[in-house]
Amino acid sequence: MARARELCAARKQRLTPRRRQVLEILLSSHQPLGAYDILAAINRDGEEVAPTIVYRALEFLLQAGLIHRIESRNAFVSCSDPENCAAAQFLICQDCERVAELAGDAAGLLAGAQDLGFSVDRSVIEITGRCAQCQQHGR
Amino acid sequence: MARARELCAARKQRLTPRRRQVLEILLSSHQPLGAYDILAAINRDGEEVAPTIVYRALEFLLQAGLIHRIESRNAFVSCSDPENCAAAQFLICQDCERVAELAGDAAGLLAGAQDLGFSVDRSVIEITGRCAQCQQHGR
DNA sequence: ATTTGGCCGTTATAATATAGCGTCATGTCG
DNA sequence: CGACATGACGCTATATTATAACGGCCAAAT
Numbered sequence: 001m002a003r004a005r006e007l008c009a010a011r012k013q014r015l016t017p018r019r020r021q022v023l024e025i026l027l028s029s030h031q032p033l034g035a036y037d038i039l040a041a042i043n044r045d046g047e048e049v050a051p052t053i054v055y056r057a058l059e060f061l062l063q064a065g066l067i068h069r070i071e072s073r074n075a076f077v078s079c080s081d082p083e084n085c086a087a088a089q090f091l092i093c094q095d096c097e098r099v100a101e102l103a104g105d106a107a108g109l110l111a112g113a114q115d116l117g118f119s120v121d122r123s124v125i126e127i128t129g130r131c132a133q134c135q136q137h138g139r
Numbered sequence: 140m141a142r143a144r145e146l147c148a149a150r151k152q153r154l155t156p157r158r159r160q161v162l163e164i165l166l167s168s169h170q171p172l173g174a175y176d177i178l179a180a181i182n183r184d185g186e187e188v189a190p191t192i193v194y195r196a197l198e199f200l201l202q203a204g205l206i207h208r209i210e211s212r213n214a215f216v217s218c219s220d221p222e223n224c225a226a227a228q229f230l231i232c233q234d235c236e237r238v239a240e241l242a243g244d245a246a247g248l249l250a251g252a253q254d255l256g257f258s259v260d261r262s263v264i265e266i267t268g269r270c271a272q273c274q275q276h277g278r
Numbered sequence: 279a280t281t282t283g284g285c286c287g288t289t290a291t292a293a294t295a296t297a298g299c300g301t302c303a304t305g306t307c308g
Numbered sequence: 309c310g311a312c313a314t315g316a317c318g319c320t321a322t323a324t325t326a327t328a329a330c331g332g333c334c335a336a337a338t
Contacts, residue, residue, distance in 0.1 A: 016285070035325070050288065055326065060285095071210035072263050074294095074325065089248070091257050102251075109228070109248065110266065112241075117271030118230050124211050126263040127249065132256030153304090155316065174294070189319065194295065199316095213294065213325095 001027060004066050007082055013064055022057040023078065026067055031097050032075035070099065072126045077101070089125040095134035140166060143205050146221055152203055161196040162217065165206055170236050171214035209238065211265045216240070228264040234273035 004023060008015040015023075025041045026033060033041075039054045058076055061067040065085045067078050070092065079085045080101045087110060089102040110120050143162060147154040154162075164180045165172060172180075178193045197215055200206040204224045206217050209231065218224045219240045226249060228241040249259050 014285080018286075051326070052289095052328090053287070056285080071265070091252055091255070093257075094260065100255075109264070113230055113266050113268070116230070116239075117274070118232075118266070119269045119274055120266055121233065121268040123267070124263060124265040125248070126210070127252050127257070127259055128262070129252070129260040130258045135256070135258055153316080157317075190295070191297090191320095192318070195316080 003082060004064075007066070008064065011064075013060075018053065019057045019060055022054060023061055023066060026061075026076060026078040029077075032070050032073055032077040032099055034073075034075050038076070068101070070126060071124050072128065087123045087125070090127065091131065092126060092128045093131035093134055094128060095130055098131065100131070142221060143203075146205070147203065150203075152199075157192065158196045158199055161193060162200055162205055165200075165215060165217040168216075171209050171212055171216040171238055173212075173214050177215070207240070209265060210263050211267065226262045226264070229266065230270065231265060231267045232270040232273055233267060234269055237270065239270070 001020075001024065004020075005015055007013075021042065022038055025038050035051065035054050035058060038058075039049065039051055042049050042054070058067065058069075062069060062076075064082075065079060066082050067076050068085070068088055068090075069076055070090060073092070077090075077099055079088065081103055084103070087104075089104070091100040091102065093099075109125075110123060113120055140159075140163065143159075144154055146152075160181065161177055164177050174190065174193050174197060177197075178188065178190055181188050181193070197206065197208075201208060201215075203221075204218060205221050206215050207224070207227055207229075208215055209229060212231070216229075216238055218227065220242055223242070226243075228243070230239040230241065232238075248264075249262060252259055
């Protein structure tokens with residue numbers, strides 16, 4: 001969160017209270033949340049806010065690289081390394097629903113795309129399965 | 140399409156007329172289609188069918204490995220190599236909307252996940268950007 | 279002080295997806 | 309053959325996810 005502030009300040013982007021609130025909710029969740037989960041979290045605090053508000057904050061946080069969208073889940077998760085989050089990869093456990101973010105450059109994948117003359121803008125790498133822990137526990 | 144029939148026959152899966160129809164629509168589109176696009180294509184032929192019908196056919200085709208879902212687009216596309224489609228990768232052009240499917244095993248990515256004790260079920264690899272052609276044409 | 283641009287809030291609606299139930303077809307087994 | 313099980317289909321309804329369009333407010337720049 002402190003880093004998020006610094007990053008935004010450095011880039012002259014405004015990390016407004018609303019945006020902070022949404023980021024805070026995502027940071028303190030240890031699993032991905034849907035937009036309407038975030039909405040519910042806000043409204044649980046007594047506010048009565050519309051979806052569009054949440055989506056706008058999410059859009060900002062996404063473009064700022066502070067969060068990621070898990071496409072295969074329609075969900076959002078805070079980025080573990082905002083300074084350096086160009087090409088994140090996720091391991092998503094079907095059982096415990098936890099998401100691990102792998103850093104690193106997707107090996108040669110993006111390079112391969114660029115070899116084909118393709119100019120990469122954004123990559124989505126999501127691997128679904130069962131984590132080691134859930135396999136052990138036979139869940 | 141012929142191969143789809145063979146595959147289903149070999150596996151004792153029923154490629155019913157409805158499923159064939161949906162697959163046919165996807166095969167003859169050279170870009171990904173949303174479920175409601177497919178629905179519209181069916182209804183254009185004079186039928187009056189509900190979304191649920193399309194989603195059911197899509198679900199079957201997905202699990203049969205005959206089509207893929209493009210998660211970042213909520214869209215579906217026929218698989219270019221159904222015999223061998225465990226881990227597809229897509230290059231998605233923002234300008235022309237075309238999707239190229241790369242075969243191959245995602246380099247060491249999946250192996251890397253497995254090294255962590257993660258048992259892989261399904262992988263989504265979608266790279267968005269601009270294809271060589273669209274870059275040239277300055278679109 | 280005025281303008282400008284960005285953010286917020288409101289209302290409404292669009293787009294995507296699923297639930298639940300009854301029926302009919304197909305295949306199985308006595 | 310007939311009874312039954314299974315899976316596919318179709319219908320109605322509804323849930324979930326996401327965006328459009330407009331106006332007000334406030335902070336920063338002029």
